[in-house]
Structure formats: structure tokens, C-alpha cells
Amino acid sequence: MTAFSEKDILFMREALKLANAAKGKTFPNPAVGAVIVSEGKIVGKGATQVYGGPHAEKIALKDAGSKANGATLYVTLEPCCHYGRTPPCTDAIVAAGIKKVVLSVKDPNPLVAGRGIRQLRSMGIIVNSGLLRKDALELNEDFFFSIVAKRAWVTLKLALTLDGMIADESGGSKWITGEKARLCVQEQRRIHAAIAVGKSTLNHDNPQLTIRHKSGYNPARIIFSSSKEIPRNTYFFQHRNETRSIVVISGGIPWTISRESGIEYWYTGEADEKVQLTTFLKMAFAQNIPSIFIEGGQIVASKFLENGLVNRLHLFYGQKILGGGKKSFAFKKGMPINNSIILNNTRHQILDGDILVSGTPEIVST
Amino acid sequence: MTAFSEKDILFMREALKLANAAKGKTFPNPAVGAVIVSEGKIVGKGATQVYGGPHAEKIALKDAGSKANGATLYVTLEPCCHYGRTPPCTDAIVAAGIKKVVLSVKDPNPLVAGRGIRQLRSMGIIVNSGLLRKDALELNEDFFFSIVAKRAWVTLKLALTLDGMIADESGGSKWITGEKARLCVQEQRRIHAAIAVGKSTLNHDNPQLTIRHKSGYNPARIIFSSSKEIPRNTYFFQHRNETRSIVVISGGIPWTISRESGIEYWYTGEADEKVQLTTFLKMAFAQNIPSIFIEGGQIVASKFLENGLVNRLHLFYGQKILGGGKKSFAFKKGMPINNSIILNNTRHQILDGDILVSGTPEIVST
Numbered sequence: 001m002t003a004f005s006e007k008d009i010l011f012m013r014e015a016l017k018l019a020n021a022a023k024g025k026t027f028p029n030p031a032v033g034a035v036i037v038s039e040g041k042i043v044g045k046g047a048t049q050v051y052g053g054p055h056a057e058k059i060a061l062k063d064a065g066s067k068a069n070g071a072t073l074y075v076t077l078e079p080c081c082h083y084g085r086t087p088p089c090t091d092a093i094v095a096a097g098i099k100k101v102v103l104s105v106k107d108p109n110p111l112v113a114g115r116g117i118r119q120l121r122s123m124g125i126i127v128n129s130g131l132l133r134k135d136a137l138e139l140n141e142d143f144f145f146s147i148v149a150k151r152a153w154v155t156l157k158l159a160l161t162l163d164g165m166i167a168d169e170s171g172g173s174k175w176i177t178g179e180k181a182r183l184c185v186q187e188q189r190r191i192h193a194a195i196a197v198g199k200s201t202l203n204h205d206n207p208q209l210t211i212r213h214k215s216g217y218n219p220a221r222i223i224f225s226s227s228k229e230i231p232r233n234t235y236f237f238q239h240r241n242e243t244r245s246i247v248v249i250s251g252g253i254p255w256t257i258s259r260e261s262g263i264e265y266w267y268t269g270e271a272d273e274k275v276q277l278t279t280f281l282k283m284a285f286a287q288n289i290p291s292i293f294i295e296g297g298q299i300v301a302s303k304f305l306e307n308g309l310v311n312r313l314h315l316f317y318g319q320k321i322l323g324g325g326k327k328s329f330a331f332k333k334g335m336p337i338n339n340s341i342i343l344n345n346t347r348h349q350i351l352d353g354d355i356l357v358s359g360t361p362e363i364v365s366t
Numbered sequence: 367m368t369a370f371s372e373k374d375i376l377f378m379r380e381a382l383k384l385a386n387a388a389k390g391k392t393f394p395n396p397a398v399g400a401v402i403v404s405e406g407k408i409v410g411k412g413a414t415q416v417y418g419g420p421h422a423e424k425i426a427l428k429d430a431g432s433k434a435n436g437a438t439l440y441v442t443l444e445p446c447c448h449y450g451r452t453p454p455c456t457d458a459i460v461a462a463g464i465k466k467v468v469l470s471v472k473d474p475n476p477l478v479a480g481r482g483i484r485q486l487r488s489m490g491i492i493v494n495s496g497l498l499r500k501d502a503l504e505l506n507e508d509f510f511f512s513i514v515a516k517r518a519w520v521t522l523k524l525a526l527t528l529d530g531m532i533a534d535e536s537g538g539s540k541w542i543t544g545e546k547a548r549l550c551v552q553e554q555r556r557i558h559a560a561i562a563v564g565k566s567t568l569n570h571d572n573p574q575l576t577i578r579h580k581s582g583y584n585p586a587r588i589i590f591s592s593s594k595e596i597p598r599n600t601y602f603f604q605h606r607n608e609t610r611s612i613v614v615i616s617g618g619i620p621w622t623i624s625r626e627s628g629i630e631y632w633y634t635g636e637a638d639e640k641v642q643l644t645t646f647l648k649m650a651f652a653q654n655i656p657s658i659f660i661e662g663g664q665i666v667a668s669k670f671l672e673n674g675l676v677n678r679l680h681l682f683y684g685q686k687i688l689g690g691g692k693k694s695f696a697f698k699k700g701m702p703i704n705n706s707i708i709l710n711n712t713r714h715q716i717l718d719g720d721i722l723v724s725g726t727p728e729i730v731s732t
Contacts, residue, residue: 162681162709162723163694164530172703302689315528321707321727323668324700327693328529334690337538341687343528346719353712357528357721361687 002128008102011035011074012132014042016104018056019076019139020191022047024217027193028288030077030143034060036098038071051288055080057089061096069097076136078107078129081116090119100126104136108144142192142291145311151281153291156301157188157314158328165325166298171204176318180351185295186213188314192293194246194284196222198300207295208235220244220289224300226251228265237263244289254279257287274307281309298330305341306331310361313343317355339365368494374468377401377440378497380408382470384422385442385505386557388413390583393559394654396443396509400426402464404437417654421446423455427462435463442502444473444495447482456485466492470502474510508558508657511677517647519657522667523554523680524694531691532664537570542684546717551661552579554680558659560612560650562588564666573661574601586610586655590666592617594631603629610655620645623653640673647675664696671707672697676727679709683721705731 004012018033025031026048034056036044044064046056054062057079061068079089079101093101106114106129117127137144142153159176160166167173175182189195195209202223209221221236225247230237236245240262252267254276259265266283268276284292294304304310306329315328335341343359350356370378384399391397392414400422402410410430412422420428423445427434445455445467459467472480472495483493503510508519525542526532533539541548555561561575568589577583587602591613596603602611606628618633620642625631632649634642650658660666660676670676672695681694701707709725716722 160530161706162530164526164528165700168703168706169700170702174703176703305687306689317723319709319712319725320703321671321695321709322701322703323672323695323697323707324693329687329689331689334531334535335688336536337534337540337542337686337688340527340534341689343685343687346685348714348716348721350714355714355721355723357683359685 002130004102004128004131007040008074008131011037011042012076012102012104014045015074015076016132016135016139018045018047019136022049022056023139023191024219025050027051028143028290030140032056032075032077034073034075036060036064036068036071036073038064038067043067043071052085054086055089058086058092061092061098064096070099071097072100072102073098074102074131076104076139078103078105078112078114078116079120080107080109080112081119082111084111090116090123093120094123094125098125100128102128102131104131105129105133109147141311146285146290150285151278152193152284152289153311154281154294154304154309155188155192155291155312155314156294156304156310157185157316158296158301159185159316159318160328161318161320161322161325163321163323164328165322166296166328167326168322169325171326173205176320177316177354178318178352181316181318181354181356183213184349184351184356185316186211188293189219190214190217192219193289193291194220194222194244194293196224196292196294196300198297199223199225200299201295201297202234202236203231204297206234208239209295218243219293220246222246222248222292224248224250230263248280250276255283257283273303274309277304277307277309298326298328302329302331305329305361308363313359313361315357316351317357319353339363368496370468370494370497373406374440374497377403377408378442378468378470380411381440381442382498382501382505384411384413385502388415388422389505389557390585391416393417394509394656396506398422398441398443400439400441402426402430402434402437402439404430404433409433409437418451420452421455424452424458427458427464430462436465437463438466438468439464440468440497442470442505444469444471444478444480444482445486446473446475446478447485448477450477456482459486460489460491464491466494468494468497470497471495471499475513507678512651512656516651517644518559518650518655519677520647520660520670520675521554521558521657521678521680522660522670522676523551523682524662524667525551525682525684526694527684527686527688527691529687529689530694531688532662532694533692534688535691537692539571542686543682543720544684544718547682547684547720547722549579550715550717550722551682552577554659555585556580556583558585559655559657560586560588560610560659562590562658562660562666564663565589565591566665567661567663568600568602569597570663572600574605575661584609585659586612588612588614588658590614590616596629614646616642621649623649639669640675643670643673643675664692664694668695668697671695671727674729679725679727681723682717683723685719701729705729
């Protein structure tokens, strides 16, 4: 285990910050940040550009210019060593005269997976790996998961009352949580490749599924439906040309995609629910959508959770109690207390009195 | 506003600690702690004894003996100045030669209400009030409320899954939360004058309603029922002589109490629900039970909350999701999102991954 200095941590934090700002713009690539340090000072910065554009390392090297000679590169992911849409970063690092590379995490992409590190070392460059590894892993957890599982990562979010309702008896849900929690949802939208809701949420709430707090992010919009019918007066339909607009239809021939007047229709087949949902997630991965942020409603949320297809769950609790209304989850059959879904690795955040409980769900017998 | 030193705070914390340990043993009296300090050192300590026994100040004075002469008394509540079951504390303080009294909060009891302070001052004793006032108020919030409202304070507790269920579909609820949360419930039981559940909880869970983590506390046990029938094989029935065992019956002639083979039967009348519940709470206050810890089930919890009779709500969330089961609250009619119950003054505590959300519920239009 390499010992890292406080300065090392500081520089890597800067690289992570750059990566985080790029997150949401680089799909299906991971978001990477790079910082070049010469004589204790940052002389170059870079982050992954939109798909097909240069990687973080190359931007940083260009930014540093001749100062990269003899300098140290801090990068949040192992540099690539293969020809993809861009030439390998390892070549550029060597050519620029970088002496030392500090990186957070190895690339799980089977085309890289440690080869980048070995190549750099074979060229006489010092490589230290593992700095702020956990942060770097989490930043691209969708990427790391999807590239191995070959299906899209799913984050599920619901806003619920303290008694677990997502709407009152007449369907009202504005607002269960306060502004701070809602801003947190915007941030979640920003870092995902697509935002998805069920057809009944579309009909009831007519959501925009847009990012309103920052510009330059443009996730795809997905509606789960049993048919092709999408009301023309919805925001989704009227703004269908602003981004990829997808209607996922349970039925038809699986893996079929048809395009009509700006909307993609994805068919997931007639098979059982879990097969259908898995087909959809694999289609999404193949279609360069490695992560999906699902915002309900009850039916969609329940289906994905019940079938073990939610990678991360965010439950935002407001401070209200309704004593009735629409339940957050309604599984086909409620689970017994000793064989339920357990939220692992839970984290809690207080947002102006609202609470965000996050974790990784798992079906467990106790 | 008097300025207090760090030493003052330290001594009052000690007095609060003594009061807290006494809490649960002193009903219907408030739990008070007292510390006597001479030349910077604690020379006497005391806490309220069981009802009818001496007050905290007198115990501390006795503990200090002659060292009380010229010393400072730290006490968490204004000393009493009236003859109750014991002679006034103010007299004892003056007689012992105490020079200065530092206290947290004035006694809201109309028989005292500042008169204790005035009496001490008139005898030439320096009195500083308001140190750690908030903590002292909360410690006896039940007492301060009930003595003014003339009805018992209600704390309602439920343990729920993340989707708001208090049991699975077959009624299983063992265990929704972990050990740390359950210990926290034991602590809540300890500081209340009575523990109450509904008849169906009695039938289903056969709870002991005892304090198992500390000895010397003996809250009354209350069952809400529509009839006198109590199954003989329940812990409640079999251990009815260990403490006051009360069955509250909706019906009969209000304010009637009958006693049969160790059980008190309290009748709250045939009037509407809110009147019945209020009658019960007033009866409890009159019967020297100024605080009640209600632990469910759904019907009882919903009734008290819906009718605005819950003073403090504790919601313990485990880390499970059931996707069905028994809802935490089922009001007669679910409230609309803009006219719901809001939990004010919320506080959050993480207990080994479980979360405790506490607050004061209020029906609010937003």
C-alpha cells in the first residue's frame, strides 16, 4: 500500500472535482479528472469531454504544455492504453515527459484492466495507485457496474411521507419534500444518462425530466408503458426533440427499436416481468445509456426493486404524515419480515429537516 | 440574562444527570436534580425521591451536611415554597446557609411559579435562573405540559420499515429495528409513567411492557379495549399485580373506574372518539399518571395522532422494505398533502443504521 501525502490528497480531490463536474456529459464513458503538478503547483487541469472527444489526461497535458515535462499526473482512473475513439492516453503521457502518475482506481474495462499501469511502468514512469479509491469508485459506480454486467445501472428515487406514502388519496404529491431535497434530486438527475418514469406518472404529473439547476447536461428521457400511446399535450411529447426520448413498451419483439417522429420505441417482449426489465436494461447499455435514474411511480419502482434490479436506492422523507394515500411500494406479494429487502451500506443526510436515506438494496433472509 | 461560567454548566449538567436517573420514579412529581458546591467542589448531591419522599434539594443538603453553609446550590427546577406532601424546600435552603442558588427553569406549577425565587431573594440569597433551561424543560416536558393542560402527556412510538409498514402481511414485526433502537425504546419506557398498547397488539404480540435494561422503574400498563375481556394467558393479565394494570374501555359512564382482581377498568364513555380519548388523558392525569408512552398498534396510534393528542412522536425506521403489510397509520380519511400532519422540531438519530425521527406533530395547512 503506497503512503500518500496530504498534498497528494489535495491534488486528487481537485481531479475528482473536475471529474464530478464532467459527470453526466461523458456517457457512455466514465467521467475522469486529471491534474498535472509541477514543483508543487497545478500547471494543468482536464476532465473527460463528451463522447468521442479527448480524455481528461490529454486535456490536462495540453493545458500544462511544456510544464508537463518532469511533472506528476493525478488522474481518477487508470489511463487507457488502447485505440478507441481516441488514441491511447499512455502514449501521450510518455510523450509529454510525465515522470510520475498517481491514480485512484484501475479501469475495469477488460480492454485496460491494469495494462495501462504496466505500460507506463515499462516506460520508466512511477505509478502509484489507490489514492481516494473509494470516492473514485463511487463517482463512476454506474460505469464500473455496467461494463461488467452489460446492463444499465439503476438508481431509484422516491419522495415519501414519514408514513411511507408517495401521494395523498387524490394523487397530490406536491410537495412532499422541501427545496433542499429537490435540489438534491436535480443533482442526481444530472449524473445519470437517462431519467425514467412510468406512464401513470407521466399522465398524472406531466414531469419535465430536465435538469434545471445547471446547464450543459442533457439526459435521455424514458417512459415505461404498455403501449405506444403518449399524450400529445405532455412535456415529454412536445419536447421530444431536445434529447433522446424513449418509450419502453412491455410487449412486441424484444430488442426491437422503432423510431417515429422523434421518439424511440423500445420493445422488451412478452416474457415474464424480470426478463422484460433485464432486456430493457441490456438494451439501454447497448444503446450507450449505462445509467438510469428512475423516479417512480409506485408500479415502476416496485417492479424494479422487487426483481432485484435496483443498484442504489434514494428515499427522501418529508416531514408529513398523511395516514393514508398511495403507498411507496406495492409488491405483487408483500415480503415477510424475515425475508425482506434490506437496505445495505445505508447513508443518511438531513436536508432542512427532510431526510435522505440511501443504500444498496438486497433481498436477504434473516 | 445572567452569564454563566463553564463550571456553572458542568455542575448543572451533573444535576441534570441526577434528575434523569430519577426520571420515571418520581411521578406525578417532576424529576429534579440538585448539586451543592463549596469552594469549587461538589459536596452534596440529590435527586427527587419516589412520590411523597423528600425533594432533590433536601437530599443534597443532607448529603452536604455542614458544608452547605455558604455554598452554592445548583438545581434543575425552581425550589418549591409551599407545603405539599413535604415542607417547602426554600425554608430548608435558607436554614442550611446556602448563599447562592443557580436554577434551570421556573416551576410552572401555579402554586410555585416564581414565588420560590422571590422568597429566596427576600432572604438575601442570590438566585440566578435559566442555566441549561432547554435541557431542563425537555427533561420534564410531560410535567410542564400536564400540569397546565390537566391531561396526560402522550409520547407515541412506532417501529416501521422504510416503506412505512409496522408488520408484514402475516402480522410479523420481530424485528423491524435492531438492538440499539430497541434499547432506545427501553429508555423511553423508563421515563414515562405508563406504557400503553391496543388490544390487538396485546392479542398478537403479548408484550411485557416492562423495563428490562434498568431496575427500579415500574410504569403502569395500559390496554385500550372495547370490552373488559382480557385473555388470561397474556403477560399483562398474569403479571397484573406487579404494577398498576389498567384497561381503558371505550364505553360505559365516563370517569368511572372499577377494580377487579388487580385490574383497574377505566370507562371513557360513548361520546365521539376525540372526547373519549381526551377523557382518558384527563383521567390519567387525575390518577397521577402524567405521561403515557403509546407503542401502537395501528389503530391506537392513528386515533391519538389524528385527533391531535400526541405531544411527541418517535418513529424508528429499520432498514427493511416489505412492499406490503400493515401500514403505520390508517386515519379515518387520509389527509391531503397540503393539509396534513407535519412533524415539527424534528431530530434525527442514527442507531446502527436504523433511524429515529422525533418531533412534535401538528396539523398544518401549507
